[in-house]
Amino acid sequence: MPSNPKFSSGNDERRTHRLLWCAAIICTILTLAVIIAGIITFLGYVVIHPRVPYVSVINARLDRIQLDYAGVLEIQVTVVIRAQNGNEKSHASFSHSGYILSLNGEDVAKLIAPPFEVSKNSSVDFNYDVQSLPIPLDPEQAEDVEVALKTDLVTFDLKGSTRVRWRVGPLGSIRFLCRLNCKLRFHPLNRTYIPSRCTSKAK
Ligand SMILES: *[C@@H]1O[C@H](CO)[C@@H](O)[C@H](O)[C@H]1NC(C)=O
Ligand SMILES: *[C@@H]1O[C@H](CO)[C@@H](O)[C@H](O)[C@H]1NC(C)=O
Numbered sequence: 001m002p003s004n005p006k007f008s009s010g011n012d013e014r015r016t017h018r019l020l021w022c023a024a025i026i027c028t029i030l031t032l033a034v035i036i037a038g039i040i041t042f043l044g045y046v047v048i049h050p051r052v053p054y055v056s057v058i059n060a061r062l063d064r065i066q067l068d069y070a071g072v073l074e075i076q077v078t079v080v081i082r083a084q085n086g087n088e089k090s091h092a093s094f095s096h097s098g099y100i101l102s103l104n105g106e107d108v109a110k111l112i113a114p115p116f117e118v119s120k121n122s123s124v125d126f127n128y129d130v131q132s133l134p135i136p137l138d139p140e141q142a143e144d145v146e147v148a149l150k151t152d153l154v155t156f157d158l159k160g161s162t163r164v165r166w167r168v169g170p171l172g173s174i175r176f177l178c179r180l181n182c183k184l185r186f187h188p189l190n191r192t193y194i195p196s197r198c199t200s201k202a203k
Helices: 005-046 139-150
Strands: 054-067 072-085 092-103 106-113 116-118 122-131 154-168 172-187 192-194
Touching (some): 054 139, 054 172, 072 154, 092 122, 106 122, 106 154
Antiparallel strands (some): 054 192, 072 122, 092 116
């Protein structure tokens, strides 16, 4: 039996309708999924009241500082940086941790840590033990260091950051950038650190 062209075209129209409906439903479901993921992230952020992670220098030590007659500087320092995760519901992943230690504008050492995890409501102390390569200073810089050694006060700049990520819900995650930018002061004679505020935590 030959098919009726009119009837078959009506069938096509219905099929097109059905396809449009399906597309509309899928769109709606996807939109809802995005909205729900957003709400979960928002609830995670606001209702759980997580505390923002931060890093801070909790201790340091100037193990060695040596300036020879040619003006070549060598240093060795230990810096203890605490990574704090105040979130009681979620682990925090710390990555890209890198800080530059400089003296009178001259970079002397790089503090680098591999990625690490901090569990819920806890902290990890990272010991950065760095030794500089011999750094040739120009006469002016060498004089500044000599003065610092004589007055028993050496001031370094510490600058850098670490990235932190919280997983929230099945899809969401919240990212932070924790920056440090502070001065580390030492008494070179007895190698001790003069504690001061050095934290990425907002006041
Ligand atoms: C989180 O840590 C603080 C201090 O260390 C403690 O007082 C508090 O009970 C802890 N909360 C949870 C849920 O473990
Ligand atoms: C290190 O030297 C400074 C300055 O002389 C002094 O104030 C400080 O108490 C000393 N620290 C220690 C642990 O001896």
